[in-house]
Structure formats: C-alpha cells, structure tokens
Amino acid sequence: MKTMKFKPTLIAAACIAITACGGGSSNGTVSGAAADDTKTALAVIGGGTSTVLADGREVTLKMVSETRVNRNVYDYVYNIVLKNNATALTNGVATLTGAGNGTTVLKGTVPLGEVEASGTVSPYGTITLRHDRAVAFNAGALVWSVTNSTAPVNRLSIPTDVASAASKIANDPQVRALLDEQSTPAMTKYRWNTFLELVRVPSPSREEYRSAAEIHSRMVNEWGFSPSEVMTRNDGFLAGSDVNIVDGLPVYNACVQIKGSYSSRPDAQSYKGQFPKVVLEGHIDVVNPETQPPASDPWNHIKLQPYAQAVVETPAQLAAIPAELAFNTAGRIVEDANYNVASQWFANSTAAQNGGGVRIYVPGYIDMMSSTVNGFLLASAMKRHGIKPVYDIWVCGSAGEEGKGNLAGMKQLYGFEQDLGTGSNPLNVVANFGLEGGGILNFLGSYRYEMKFSAPTNPGPNQPSAVEAMAATIARIADVKTPDELRPGAPRTTYTVGRASCEPVPAGSTVVPSCSLEVDMRSPKVETLNEIRDVIVPLFQAGVTAENARVGVANGTPQGIGLQQMWYGLRPAYVATSYDSPATYAGLQSAIATGQSTSTTVSTGSSSINDNVPANTGIPTYQFSLNSTAAGAGTHAFWEWATRGNPATEVSKMHRVLTGILTVAGFHAADGTIVQPATGPIGRRTREAAR
Template sequence: MKARSSLSLTLIAAASLTACGGGGDGSTTAAGSSAGGTATALAAVGAEGASVNVDGREISLVKVSETRVSRTVFDYVYNIVVKNNGTALTNGVAELTGAGAGTTVLRGLVPLGAVDANATATPFGTITIRHDRSLPFNVSAMAWSVTNSAAPAYRATIPTEVAAAAAKISADPQIKALLDDQSTPAAAKSRWNQFLELVRIPSPSREEYRSAAEIHRRLVNEWGFSPSEVMTRADGHVEGTDVNIVDGQPVYNACVMIKGSYSSRPDAQHYKGQYPKVLMEGHIDVVNPETQPPASDPWNHIKLQPYSQAVVETPAQLAAIPTELSFDSSNRIIENSEYILASQWFTNTTAAQNGGGVRIYVPGYGDMMSSTSNGFALAAAMKKHNIKPVYDIWICGTAGEEGKGNLAGMKQLYGFDQALGTGSNPLNFVANFGLEGGGIINFLGSYRFEMRFTTPASPGPNRPSAAEAMASAIAKIADVKTPHELRPGAPRTTYTVGRASCQPVPEGGTEPPSCSLEVDMRSPQVATLNEIRAVIEPMFQAGVSAENARYGRTDGSAEAVGLQLDWYGLRPAYVAQSVDNPAVHAGLQSGIATGASTTITVGTGSSSLNDNVPANTGVPTWQFGLGSSAGGGGGHAFWEWGTRGNPATEVSRMHRALTGILTVSGFHAADGTIVPPSAGPIGRRTREVVR
C-alpha cells in the first residue's frame, strides 16, 4: 500500500471561507488511518498541492476510505487533525459546511472536545464528502468553522448510524435466539457452576497459570472452539505482540477469537499484517492469596455463612466456618445441600437477609471472576449461535490487574513498553471493552517504586545504616509539595509512603541486611505525574547519600549504604479529550437500544483499571458488567464475599455488551445485510511496532 500522508489546509484568502456555526448532521465514529495507508485527502479528489486554513488553525485530512457511487461519483471518508491556534477550546467542534461545485458534504461535523492552545487534536470523528470526478475539485470553496459547543462537555454526540446499528443488532433474531438460550434455567445453572469452578482456582497476580490453563482447556473441550481460535499459550506467549515478558515474568492471559469476515475482503486494510480487532476482557487475577498455595491444599475453600452471623474479622474465623462447597476430583461442583443453599438468588441484600441467603466467601467473587466467567459464557454462546462479526473479536481473561500485577496482561496485548511509556498496539485493536462496569473514560495514573537500601559489607557501630538511610529518604519525601499544592487548579496529585520494612537482624549482628520502602504516586494526568516523580525519585538516593556523608563514606563503596530498585510499577494516566469515540458511542447507545439506560452523558470521574493501558495508547475504551450479585463486600481482602443475584440480570447485561461490541466490530445480520463497523480498521498507538 502507499505510504500514509496528509495535507494541511492553510487559509490563503479568508474571503473564500464562510464562518458558519452550528448545524450539521452529527459526528461519525472513529476511523483509523492505515499505516502505510492512504493517499492524501485532497489528492484523492484531484487537489494535490492546494492550501487553506481557519482562523490560524490548521486542519489536515487523512483518507479513511473511498466508495464508488456511480461511474464518476465517489464518497470519501476522512479523519481530521486540527492544530489549534493560541485560543484553547473547552468543547470544540469542527465543521465543514461547504466544498464547492461537484462536491457535497454528507457529514461535516466532528466533535473535538478540550484542546489546549497550540495543541493538536486527533478526534475519532470523520467527515464524508461526495465528489463528482468529472468536475475539478475547488479547494478554495472548502468552508470550515471551529467553535466551542454549548452542549455539556461530557455529553456524547451519537451518530445516527450508530444508533441505527445498535437498534438493529439488539433486535436481530440471532441475538434473540442467543439470549433466549441463555435465559433458560439450564443455562443459568451452567453459568453459576462454571463461575464456582473457576473462582475456586487460586489465581494470585502474576501466578494465574492455573486459571489460564483451565480456561484454555474448557475453550477447546467444552466451549466449542478449535485450538487455532485460542490466541494465547500455556507458556504465556501471544503471537504478534512485541511485549511477552513484563517485569521479567511470563504473562498468563487466556484469549479466544470470534473470527470476523473483514480479513477476507479484497480491500481489507491491516497494520503490519494485523487486521482490526475488538477486545472484550476481564481480569482473572486476585489480591489474595498472594502466592499459589501448597500442593497439599491447592484450592480456595468456598465458605458459606448465614447473614444472621457477623462478617468474619480474621483468617482464623473464616477457616473455622464449617459449611463450604464441595468439588470432585475433576474440579466439578458437587450438587449437595450446601450447593442448593449457595445457589439461591436474590434481588438485593435485604431480600437475602430475610430469605435465608448466605455470604459466599471466596477471593475474586466480585472482583472479578463473576463478570469474567460470564464473558467466556458469552463467547461460547456466540460460537454456538454462529454470531458473525465483521472485525475479529477477542475475549480475554487478563493477568496482572491486581496488586503488583502492573497491568501485565494489558501491557502484553497492547505492546506497552514501561521504559518508554508507550504502546505499539501490535495486534491492531480498534476498541477495548472491559468487564468491570462503570463506563469510566478517565484513568488515574500511578508510579510505584519499591526501593531497597542495603547495609555496607561490614556493618557495625559508627557505620552507615540502611535503616537510617531509609528514614532519611522518608523525611525528605515528606517535605515534597505536590503540583496541586504548589499551583491551585493543577490536577490533584498525591503520593504515599507505603510499607517500610527491614530484614531481621542476623544473630550476633547489629544491623538488618537491608530495608525496603514502597512509594506510590498518583495523578490523572501524565504531566503532573511525571512532575511529582521528578521530585520524589531523587530523594531515594538523597537519603542514601546523606547517611553515607554522615560517616564520611563515598556512595558506591563497599563501606557505604547502597540502593537498588526492586520493583517499578506503572499505570499510565489518561484524561479523555473528547467523549466522542466508537467505544463510548457503542457503550451509551447499547444501553439505550436494550432499555438498560437512557443517558448519553459520561461521568467525569477517574479510576484505575485495565483500561489505563489501551486509553493511554490511544484505543477508545468502555466498560460493561456481566455479573449479578445481591450483595457483597471485602474486595481485595481475605474475607471477600458475595451472594448470588438474579440470573436474568446477567442475560440483560449480556444483551447490552453484545450489542455494544458488535456495533463497533460490525455484524452479519439475520436478514443478510451487514452492519458496518463503527470504527475504522486501523487502531491508534503511541509507538510503531518493529517487525
């Protein structure tokens, strides 16, 4: 394919442009530009070399697609890139209102969102023009306006074609058949049993290999997939990514593919051999236990406790509960009286309290095996009912979301390099759908450092101390002012000096061999996160140097306290520039189409999820939830528990998620028509993959 190029439009004569505001027929959805991709926008219609601009703002066009309408008439779809002038936009909108004789603007409105002064915006929206090639393209007649919209900044502009697609998909007979099947008592029981059998498997962060292996086994032996459709390996390898090791360890994701039709098209675009994909994922790791248990007792014990009893306070109290679920040697649930007790479902906690419900104690009940397990149940149902997308859909159980997992599963899938802080998106995902619920689009970033202060080779009195060096570093860090404290109005930025500990002093010794310190820094924006890091990170060495200087020791010598980095964690930050992208559109409109929601407004809060990685890489994200719980508590604690909720809620949530995902991926409908993908075929990235 030709190398991708774009053409800036620079205003030569202001009189040749109109300055209309408002109007338009709505924005379209995301469309990527092909790497190695497309002809320049204007060159495609015979206007190579022409130039124009709007109020000092440069607008570049990159062609996404062209479609022949008749012998000489073609429709062209373009992404736009706007280089702003010195005036910031709080909720900007770019609109192409006219393009001269022979050219019709079919869609000209593109939401830009917030754009800083002199910054560049790369919105997901597209414009569409229709041009008759028998006539010359009159570039001087292109009329643009860039204004601030009066609409709330976090209210999405849903394209009419997205609304139509979601409505069609949600009502499709194939989708209805799948949902009817999942609504049967047998299917509800199957999902429940599957959840119990998966959540029973201990799955500590970075040691998820047992859960991944069981999912791999079931994908082929029970859920209807061929080995070639399983995209992950037992050793943690994923073909096609450029990141298979994170923090020196394998990554135990478990992914399966629902094959789409797009790659067989003669005009199919790809990114370095990878055709477009939509990802639906939920993590399979837990905080507790921190490591795999011994072979003598290798399973989680699923304990049952009446609501009339108080929630446990200690591991000993939990272990002492006599009632627990039983499993056979093949890890199949035994349907005895305890199973019947646990399988009762309720609409809420009050109903469970009054109706004889029980707390079901097991790590990962709510966070988040119930939703992840149902993600695989949905994958199996899609396979069974031959649901055919246009783009490939990957359904993954991801590793490393909790604790020191460092978002390893997502970093593998998105080729995220910690040292560079960039993602190559080597598998070419065009949208990401998490299964933690919430509809979050802003993501709190963090840096986490675990530093080790080491004692001199010959420790003793009147010599530097690792403990004192650590204390000195803590004291220095405690005086640090955050950007928010220094500059009112700056994004809220925090830091925490976490666990500080020392190894036991050896028998006969006077000093611990080493001490370790954990420090966590958080901010919703990369710039302020980097700012606080630049201040705090040198404090570790400053504490060491101060302690060595007290005793006249030279840093790095055998008689000096040393410093080493034991572990570095990065959750990349992201603040949405605009709410208008394919994932948000599909997430919101799927709620409307299925009756689950009526809103087109997105919350302004931020959270820290798996989505941090794709969002920071440039891939739009949304979260659905597939579980159903009448109550729960103890998330991330040894006493995590839940009570079964209404199975019908799971089915309605499947309906919404399936509608949203297929809206983005495209769908072969029962009537023989094809609902086109709402996202372009080339995903975004912040680093090019090297192949």
C-alpha cells in the first residue's frame, strides 16, 4: 500500500451522524447542527479532498452529484483533478483501490491519458462511492494508484454503466416505435422531400437568414414544436449567449429544444440559471453561392444528369442541363417525372450507373444539408413519440462553418470570444455531437488573415507600388520555417499564401489602387499555432516598410503604401490528452448497441470542423452522420453532386444517434425507469460567462 499524507487545510471528516449532517445537501455543504471541531463540521464527502501519494502525485475530488439509496446510504459521484509529479504519463490511469469502513468503491477507475510532467489534468471520467452516513467518513483510508496503461491510447474501455444504458435505450419500445415509423414509405418520402425543399434554399456562409427562417417556420408549423421550444430567432439573436455578433454580423443559427426533466428536480444544478444541455448540430451554410442570388432568380436549381454524361466543368455547362426538379409557389417539391428519376435510390455508384441513376447537382447535398435536415426530422420524431430526456437536448442547424464563416454559429452557442481565444459555454452544454461524421477527436486550429495593401492617396512620380509591397511580403513569408522544421518532434505546422489579387487599374491611370493577400496558418496545438502567427504577422508590415523605403517615403504618410487587416479568422486548436469522455463512450457504444460496429478504437487523426470550438472550450465532442448517398463528389465546388442512397441507412443512423445522445443526456424509459445522464450537470469553460 502506498504511504499517503493529507493536506490539513483541505481535509475534514464527514459528519458522524445523520442528525449532524441535516440529511445532506445536493451541493455537498453541511446543514443542521454542526460539531465544534471544524475538522468534523466540514463534509469531505462534498469534495475538495486532496490525497498526496507517496510518489508526489496529488488527487483531488470534486463532487458531481449525490443520490440517496436509503435512509443512511448515499451514492456520491466525483470528478478528479490530478496534479502530476516529475514523471510524464503517456496513457495514465488513476484507480481508487480502497476506502474506509462504511464506504464502498462502486466505480474507481478514471482514464487520464497523456499528462505532462508536473502538469495538472481534469479528466472527464468519474468515480462513485457508496457511503453509510451513520459511519464517519475516513479520508485517510482512500487508497489511490496512478499508473501507465499498456493498452493503445486510442482503444477505449467502455464503462459498464454506459454499455448498459446504451443497450437499454437502443431496445426501448419508444425508440423502436420511432424507428418503425421512420421506416414507413410515407416517412421515407417525407424526409426526402423535406431535404430537397430545404437544400433548394440558398444559404451562403454568414447569409443563412433565408434557410434559418424557413427552418424556424417548419419547426412550429410542421414539426410539432411550440414557439417557446424554438431557441433561436430570425434576427440572429440567441438568448443566454454572451456572443451574438461575430465579425460584426448577426449569427443565423436555427435551434430547437427537447425539454428534459432535470430542471424540475429539487437537487438540480445550473450554471448562472442555465440547466445542462446536450447539443446535436449540423451546419446549414454552404460555400456556393458565395452571396444570396438576386430576387429575379432566388433559388438553387437542382439539376439532374445521367451518369453516361461527363461531370460538368463550368457553371455554364451546369446551367445548360435541361432536367431539373420543379417546386410550386409554396416551395414544395412537384412529384413529376424528373422527381421520380431523382428519387430512385441505389446501394453504390456502380448500381446507380447500371440502374439509371442520375447525378443530382445542388450545393450542400453532401456538405451537409442531408445530415442536418435529418437531424431536425429526428427531433420532430422525438417530440411526436414523447421521447423524454433527463437533460435538455438542443438540435441545431449552425451558421458559418464554411468559407469565411469563421465558425460563427458555434462561437455563438459556446460564447467563444475570438479576441480572447476563450469560450464561456454560457448555455451550459455538457456534450456536443456533430453531424459531419468521422468520429474526430483532435482538431486542427487555424489563423486566417486577409490583408489589403493600398496605393498612396496622393499619387505622384516615383511612388511605391501596392503590387510590390504585396510581393515583398510574400517573399518574406516564403522564407519562414515552421516549428516542426526548426525543432524535430514539434507538432506539424503549415502555412499557405493563398489568394493574391489586385484591383484593376482605373481608366486614365497607371496605378494599381490596391492588392489583397490571404494567408492561412494551421497547427493542431495552440502553442505552435501562436508561434507561427507571431513570426508571420509582422511580415505584412515588413513588406510595406520595405516598399516604402525603396522610394524613400515614410510609413503612415499619404505618400506611402497603407496596410489594413480586412478579415481575421480563427478556428481554435485542440489536441485530446485523453480520448476517454462521455461523448466518446456514447459515440462508440451507440454503434455497438445498435449492431453497427464492434470497435472501441477511435481515430487519432485531426480535422477542422465545427467541433473545434466546443472541444477547445472543454466540452466533450463526437460526430455522427445521418445522410445516405450512393455516390457523390464536388464538395465545396459549384458542381457538388450526389445520388440518393438507401433510406434504410438513414433510419439505422438515426437509431445510433438517438442512442448516443440519450446515453449522455439520460432517458425516461418505457418501463418507468430512468437512465441517468452519463456526465455531470455543469459543463466546462475556459472563461466565465459575461452576465
């Protein structure tokens, strides 16, 4: 057994008897008569207990919840905080192996993942103690072990309570009834028609107001929600968020709430009045068109092309395709001959080619309106079938994922202030599930700058050139070495000098008025991302200074080149130190419980998607998908196309998504029992909400 000592300022004995504790309280504070000795008056059981191991590591308990089992016996759930010693952990595990008289360890293992030497980590995992409060709690009897696991870091051991919860949810009669309904021909057609009607609405990034308004209307008039359950507004305002403007623009999210039971509990906890939420989201914006089309031609044209013909190469070729889907004046699909052709589904591209399938050209088919629309229709089905979670569930269509959208929708949802680089999580989200697919848990961060080089306002002979200033900047950036080039073993960091363009020379002049340059920097870690930014950003001004000096003019004068930052984009980076989280467990186990996978291994790769924001803020994330395509290509291009896949695949994916989100949020089962949430009621954040 390891020798332990306890910090006297942090340790206190629990109340000896129920009469001294006043029956306990949900936040771990003592009520009722207290003993004179402060060491017995404070309730260690409420958290704050720190145990220092013989090797110097320190484990601190933070209570998540308490549940009464009988008159004297309570179950206590804790998060832990580990302060490491001088030895780094590559795949650490903390295990509570023993406790004193009256205390039983029901669940004592918490994966830690990678922990640097002398670092501190707050893992998502919890321990559960059952304690008889007729017996004094003995903090000195807690026995901890911190070791390195030999298992691969990305192969997870799913907790038994998560596995049991997912199995119960997946097989619940209410869930089965929902899936049976979604499998009917009527609902299959309804999902398809709704997708076609919504993907037809142009939704350029940061101009999603038409799509959001149509979704809001359908939430109330068609999908069974009351106005009070629609959490977003057509003007882009989200009550409760402390970030409602991003890059000077409104944020056109579309979110609906499925109310849980938790807020009505007498022991319910909230963050500044916000009760816990689980978010399921997919984005509603697209790359093309870049702006809303003119009123004379306000809709996307959904074109149909036989496989025998070559994929289009120009917008003119796309526009010239004669076959397209028709809609009536109310925006509803016309079920004509073209509709019948487009509605055929196929198992794969070969079957589509041989079976008369067509390419369906429309922006956002693959990325990602098909998944997002099915997310809303799943929410509608949950409402219709009385699916009752414990925590609230929000289903959202988020704005600003594509192009220069700057992840605006997620920054609003998570109160992410890009000038500070922190998220307040003002809505108290405890888990985020995206619908972009992939199960990615590491997120590539990026900084994007658009800089404008302006010619002198008072042109004259021997004046500096905006073109030359931009060229001088590009030349300097090209010489920059990245952190991984300078230091072997540093995270891979890249940069790209992107679009460089100049205004045309006005008639009667020989001067280029201005030039613009876009530069992207990418890295999986905030530290290396900041490092490359600190090298590159000063080079914008250095190029201007060099060009002004070439002709002997000073910076900041009317005779010199001017420099202006036109746009700044931030996708925050995140590298998981541990893959163990409630969202990951639910994501993996939902596939196992629904018979879609047996794997407990997660990807160690990285991507840049909506989840960057919640992950960086501290919220556990996972991604599902709800689409079904036989084939497709051209994501982000004007010629994006796909062919319809098996509708049964959508229902199967709905089964997994529903199982996953309810495993985390908790669920009122058909047999009257309650599947408790897989995580605590207070979400994480990197700064406090401004309210």
